[in-house]
Amino acid sequence: MNYPLLENAFTKHDLNEGVKVLKSRQLTMGKITKNFEKIFAKRIGSKYALMVNSGSSANLLMLSAIVNPLYKKKLKFNDEVLIPAICWSTSLWPIVQLGLKPVFVDVDVDTLNISIKDLKNKITKNTKAIMCVHVLGISSDMNEIKKICKKKNIIILEDTCESLGANFNKLSLGTIGEFGTYSFYYSHQITSGEGGMIVCNNLENYNILKSLRSHGWSRDTIFHKKYKKKYKNLNEKFLFINSGYNLRPTEVQAAIGLSQFKKLRYFKNIRNSNRNKIISYLKKSNKWDNQFQFVEINNKIEPSWFGFALLINKEFLKNKNYFLKFLDQKKIETRPILSGNFLNQPAAKLYNFNKNKKFPNADEIEKRGFFIGLHTKKINSKTLQYLCENLLKIEKN
Template identity: 30%
Template sequence: MGESSFIPLSEPNLSLRESEYLNEAMKSGWISSAGNYVEMFEKSFANYVDSKYAITVSNGTLGLVLALKMLEIGVGDEVIVPNVTFGATANAVCQVGAIPIFADIDQDTMCMDLESFRSKITNKTRAVIPVHLYGNAADVVEINKIAKNSNFYVIEDAAEAVGTRISGKHVGTFGDIGVFSFFANKTITTGEGGMLVLNNEHLYSKGKMMRSHGFSPNNRYWHETWGTNMRMTNLQAAIGCAQMERVTELVEIKQKNAGIYKEFLSSLYPAKITYVKEHTDCENSHWLFVIKLKDKNLIQKLETHLVSNQIETRRIFYPLNIQPAFEKYSSKNEIFSGSIAAYENGICLPSSTLLSLEQIRKITSVISSFFESIAEKS
């Protein structure tokens, strides 16, 4: 989008290739959900994450809904979700009539806390949705073991985690189904859009039908199962195909910028700032770069300072249990200490793949000036 004094949190990185493929799709006349680019995008993404199957959907939220419907999760079933995540994770559970059960997060990793997760399992638990928040991997290996031992499903919310791997294996491929988002602020984008990945052929066939009104694959207007329209258009998929040609490059830019942030900030005020903890074998894609202040009383002031200097930021997501839409699913006496600490101490810095070195210098310089002003007043 070009450089200006304003530094956005994130922005799409589009090239001439996206325009070329989009024009080809338009010229073909296949501008809705039929067309070659949809299948090409699915195959390209499945290959990238090393999954047998992939299903495009119109957005990541409906991808979660579809995953739950594919696994026949519904009224009265309990689904465990982390208490700090984008609201879509819990909304999808509510949309199918199930009950979201909130597990606390580890304030260091900002992903689901294993002890809290274990404590939430009941005989009504049908699934868990670990979230790889901001690109950092949840301990999905251990979560998977626990779920298998207790006989319920794992749906990975990898909306923010294109490029994140654990021991070389891409997140989203550990559980029964993985769900990704391609919203405009994601590492790769189709404007709006999402993708399910899985290895089960039966679930794949079922999901393809449900995504398209429940139509039989052999008889278009014969409804084999429940379904609705969750399809991605050929135009969106054309953009997605072009983005996939640069996905490795875009992820590497995110990771490189995270390293630069740490280098600059650690030399300024290492005693004031900490970072999200990563598992030993985790390759964090750093969709958004997060810093945590050791003094929670400064976080709002830092946010205001950055915004006043034309730097867009984002606070850590509000804990779900305190929000009007979800508070009924949690006891008022329940304490989510990890969730509170993450929200009160954390902030996301600009993380666009178009971010320049000079912009990172400006951001870290502004943060430095903030701490200098605090020191002068004390």
């Protein structure tokens, strides 16, 4: 018996959709990507969606857009961007790479997400944006964040790479701020192997993203006509109007991603039900002794889990390392919650971020937390029993 972090979520149909593209020989981005983008935008409740080759690329594109000369509220060198201490590496690095200054904010232990109280303390006159990293399928109180940001003129960016399908007050996470990003990496809510999406509601911003995604050229953007007229001597197919990357997905990724996307609600319900079953088994057991704390869900949030975070309670904490090794031997795979407090990582020390600042809650999550997988198939009673009985074996200090 085993309980891996990930199980293969591809169905035969998903793979067939990919094979059909291979057979068509049209592998580079085309009609299927466009169709996926259209369906994604509609379902998520955003005007525009643009597919890219990963969630990290979506974050890079999002940050590149807000420092771009064509962006109306363009940020300048060293403008501050708030970011939670529990984040992913590529939530952070585009901020740094694009000449902005990350200002780390502590998180709430109960929700793993950015702390509103600490966020208020960290705002200065130089704060121009906030990178909300919605951790593991939920968020902080986005109404509060919206209120604060509106008052202070702060741009909201949403790294929703871990929370596709989650809602806050009936709005999809990722659609509340100026831009939202998603990841379709193997372990996430849906997968195209690798892949990502970025959404926004402003036509001009969408076209900036489009141009940056493909070399900075004007093709297929609203800017094309104007530049074509002005630069009559240049070949209109090769008009470079902006800086750029190549962050495009392949049609294979789009076909598999679209096929998976149609099952988002189904996967979400199964994962939710599996999580409830695990919690219920643990709590009903006569061995339950409050070994773990589970993430709290605000009643405005409809979560979309892909992993199951557990915080070991203090009376059991001394045995954490021994316990995780024990689970490993039992083939129950675990991992840290994101990367723990990112400021404890050597990469953060290399850049000397927020020296001498303390993030006690992020440290606590790193110390007490770990997560296990939540799969897209209904957990059967044998697996449930195997998993929970082993989880309950953590010993008191």
